[in-house]
Amino acid sequence: xxxxxxxxxxxxxxxxxxxxxxxxxxxxxxxxxxxxxxxxxxxxxxxxxxxxxxxxxxxxxxxxxxxxxxxxxxxxxxxxxxxxxxxxxxxxxxxxxxxxxxxxxxxxxxxxxxxxxxxxxxxxxxxxxxxxxxxxxxxxxxxxxxxxxxxxxxxxxxxxxxxxxxxxxxxxxxxxxxxxxxxxxxxxxxxxxxxxxxxx
Amino acid sequence: xxxxxxxxxxxxxxxxxxxxxxxxxxxxxxxxxxxxxxxxxxxxxxxxxxxxxxxxxxxxxxxxxxxxxxxxxxxxxxxxxxxxxxxxxxxxxxxxxxxxxxxxxxxxxxxxxxxxxxxxxxxxxxxxxxxxxxxxxxxxxxxxxxxxxxxxxxxxxxxxxxxxxxxxxxxxxxxxxxxxxxxxxxxxxxxxxxxxxxxxxxxxxxxxxxxxxxxxxxxxxxxxxxxxxxxxxxxxxxxxxxxxxxxxxxxxxxxxxxxxxxxxxxxxxxxxxxxxxxxxxxxxxxxxxxxxxxxxxxxxxxxxxxxxxxxxxxxxxxxxxxxx
Numbered sequence: 001x002x003x004x005x006x007x008x009x010x011x012x013x014x015x016x017x018x019x020x021x022x023x024x025x026x027x028x029x030x031x032x033x034x035x036x037x038x039x040x041x042x043x044x045x046x047x048x049x050x051x052x053x054x055x056x057x058x059x060x061x062x063x064x065x066x067x068x069x070x071x072x073x074x075x076x077x078x079x080x081x082x083x084x085x086x087x088x089x090x091x092x093x094x095x096x097x098x099x100x101x102x103x104x105x106x107x108x109x110x111x112x113x114x115x116x117x118x119x120x121x122x123x124x125x126x127x128x129x130x131x132x133x134x135x136x137x138x139x140x141x142x143x144x145x146x147x148x149x150x151x152x153x154x155x156x157x158x159x160x161x162x163x164x165x166x167x168x169x170x171x172x173x174x175x176x177x178x179x180x181x182x183x184x185x186x187x188x189x190x191x192x193x194x195x196x197x198x199x200x
Numbered sequence: 201x202x203x204x205x206x207x208x209x210x211x212x213x214x215x216x217x218x219x220x221x222x223x224x225x226x227x228x229x230x231x232x233x234x235x236x237x238x239x240x241x242x243x244x245x246x247x248x249x250x251x252x253x254x255x256x257x258x259x260x261x262x263x264x265x266x267x268x269x270x271x272x273x274x275x276x277x278x279x280x281x282x283x284x285x286x287x288x289x290x291x292x293x294x295x296x297x298x299x300x301x302x303x304x305x306x307x308x309x310x311x312x313x314x315x316x317x318x319x320x321x322x323x324x325x326x327x328x329x330x331x332x333x334x335x336x337x338x339x340x341x342x343x344x345x346x347x348x349x350x351x352x353x354x355x356x357x358x359x360x361x362x363x364x365x366x367x368x369x370x371x372x373x374x375x376x377x378x379x380x381x382x383x384x385x386x387x388x389x390x391x392x393x394x395x396x397x398x399x400x401x402x403x404x405x406x407x408x409x410x411x412x413x414x415x416x417x418x419x420x421x422x423x424x425x426x427x428x429x430x431x432x433x434x435x436x437x438x439x440x441x442x443x444x445x446x447x448x449x450x451x452x453x454x455x456x457x458x459x460x461x462x463x464x465x466x467x468x469x470x471x472x473x474x475x476x477x478x479x480x481x482x483x484x485x486x487x488x489x490x491x492x493x494x495x496x497x498x499x500x501x502x503x504x505x506x507x508x509x510x511x512x513x514x515x516x517x518x519x520x521x522x523x524x
Contacts, residue, residue, distance in 0.1 A: 035300035043331040049412040050403065052462075053297035056289055073290060077378035077464055080286030096442045109294070111443030111453060134457060136294050139438065144290030146461065148378065 062140040066104035072119065074128075074145045081128070081150060082119070089120040090143060092135045103141040110135045112147065114193040127153040129197055131190065158198050165191040246507070249500045253493060260489035266317070267482035274407070274475035280376070281404055281468040288415070288465050291458045294439075295423065296432050298416050303395035306336045306343045307365070309388070309463075311401040311470045312352035314369055319477035321402045321410060321470070322351035328412045329400045333360070336398075346388055348467070365392050372471060378464050385460040395422050397459060401466040402473035408480050410473035415466060417459045420451040 032051060039048040069086035092099045093115025099108075112133045119126040133147035168187030175181040310329040312322040329352070333343045344365040347353045353367050368384060388397075397417040402410040418426070424447070427436040443450045 032297065032300045038300060038335060039331070042335045046327060046331055049328050049400070049414045051297050051299045051413065052288060052292045052415050055285075055403070055413075056292055059293055073286065075286035075290065077284055077287055077461070078280065079283045083286055094442050099442070107439045109439045109441050109443075109450065109454065111450060134290075134454060136290055136439075138293070142293075144293065146287065146290055146457070 059138070059142060060140055067141050068103060069141075070101060070103045070105075071142045072145065073143070074117075074119075074147070074150070076147055076150055085119075085121075087119050087121040090145070091116070091118045091120075092143075092145065093117060093130065094135065099135075101135075101137050101143050105137050105141070105143075107139045108135075108137040110137075112145075114190045116153065116197045117145065117147075117150065127197075129153055129156060129194060153197060156194060156198060161191055161194045161198060165195055246500060246503050249496055249503065253496045253500065256489050256493050256496060260486050260493065263482045263486040263489060267479055267486060270475045270479040270482060274472065274479055277376075277468065277472050277475060278404065281465070281472040284465045284468050287461045288458075291461060295418070295436070295454075295458065298396075298418065298426075298432050299398070299414055301396055301416065301418065301422070301426070301432070303418075303422055304341055305393055305395040306332075306341070307346055307388075307392050307394040307397050308332050308343065309346045309397055309399045309466075310348065310352045310356070311399065311466055312347070312349035313470070313474040314350045314372060316351060317478060317481060318474050319481045321473050321477045322349070323355065324410075324412050325400050325402060325470070326352050326355045328414065329356070330360075332398055332400065332414065333363070344392065344394075346392060348384075371467065376464075376467055376471060378460075381464045381467055382460040385456075385463045389456060389459065395419050399462055399466045401470040403469045404472035404476060407476040410477065413466075413469075415462050417455060417462055420448060420455045423451055423455060424448065 032053075035051070036048045039046075070089065072082050072085050072087050072090055073080070074082040074085075088102075090101050092101060092110060093112055094110040095113045096110070098115070099110060112130060112135055114131050115129070117128045117130045119128075128150045129152075130145075130147040131149040133145070135146070136144045138144070165188065168184050168191055172181065172184035172188055175184050308329050310325055312325050316322070329345065333345075336343055343363060345356055345360065345363050346366045346368075347356060347364060348368050348371055350369045353364075353369065356364060366388060368387075371380075371384070374380065396419065399415040399417065401413055401415075403413040405411055423433060423436070426433040430437075441447050441450050443453070
């Protein structure tokens with residue numbers, strides 16, 4: 001009876017998309033039936049392998065009216081910082097500039113640069129410093145933000161940022177090869193973004 | 201007593217039929233040494249049995265220790281694998297799940313373990329990879345393997361040596377982290393030409409079960425082609441793209457990032473499955489060793505008792521012969 005209990009538990013903890021109410025239709029991710037058929041033809045004695053969509057809760061279809069909240073997934077390699085959280089607005093540090101995302105935002109794919117990601121929920125504002133990644137805004141008011149590294153802003157030491165900034169500026173001036181120059185440039189960029197985030 | 205003998209006989213006949221564990225190797229070699237004991241001949245068989253007991257005990261100690269090690273490694277890596285499960289989902293939501301896509305250059309990335317003694321996970325991923333190869337083969341199509349881990353290499357080198365493009369081993373020397381995996385993914389992307397990468401790995405489900413899984417990562421050109429032709433990725437054209445100057449550039453970055461994220465999760469899942477499988481394999485082999493030890497102890501004690509009895513009878517009958 002509880003044989004599959006662990007699986008459901010694991011699912012419940014890792015994939016907590018909020019399911020929509022029964023009135024709106026779900027856009028089911030149909031497992032690729034062509035694949036299963038082709039597989040059965042070629043290798044009839046082995047079960048077809050699973051594909052990622054089998055492990056994922058389906059996303060709801062685009063509702064006809066704009067929902068009042070934005071569903072945000074903010075993931076890092078080592079944790080899911082926010083998963084399926086409903087918020088009012090997020091401000092994303094896209095390479096083209098800060099991008100505010102409200103419910104009903106047009107579907108967008110944006111690259112991120114080092115900067116502040118802020119999550120607005122009522123009167124609460126959570127600010128993270130992200131190192132870069134991607135953000136997808138879907139038409140159904142889902143926003144997926146993928147970053148390599150993110151830290152809440154209050155955990156950053158301003159003194160170390162200043163020190164790092166001067167270090168890397170110095171390195172940039174003394175760099176001789178292209179590789180060193182590029183590395184120092186990245187260091188300067190990140191630290192000046194951090195500095196701007198802390199002071200501004 | 202008779203029941204025990206019967207059971208032993210029955211087991212001996214059943215041994216060739218049911219041999220799910222390596223411990224049977226020892227059992228079958230043991231049977232000849234039992235024979236003289238049963239016929240009541242006094243010989244050095246107690247010594248043989250004692251030696252066998254010692255070696256079985258040592259094997260049991262080793263498998264127990266391996267189980268402990270696997271259990272502690274499993275706990276550490278399982279949380280990390282579970283935490284990394286959020287990472288690939290946005291990509292699948294955006295770019296879809298396209299295992300049946302028909303492209304020219306397929307690259308199968310087989311993920312396996314470096315070490316054996318972990319049940320069937322390595323042979324499962326090899327089997328699935330071979331099947332993927334067969335599935336996607338055809339005229340003017342190319343299939344290549346990229347292999348991670350020693351065990352899949354050993355199996356695939358035998359029959360498809362010419363298709364192996366790249367082999368990477370000793371992935372788990374240091375604890376897995378994203379940086380390491382992304383460097384590795386970068387290596388694969390640089391050295392291998394592909395239209396579709398198919399990552400074959402075992403997804404961890406529980407300590408005793410794992411699911412062979414195939415994740416597909418398409419090259420930026422294929423993504424663009426599919427999006428324009430309105431196939432599976434038709435929705436992608438509706439997205440506004442912000443970032444670099446051209447769409448192709450963003451797609452390039454996106455697919456590379458997707459590959460590294462998929463790989464990170466796949467490598468972690470496979471490592472977790474490996475530890476889980478090793479734990480259960482070692483658990484069952486220490487249990488088997490325990491069973492065998494029990495049987496051996498019984499044999500040993502019975503032989504000892506038999507020889508004592510025989511000696512007593514000899515003494516008593518000798519004494520009574522003298523008296524009479």
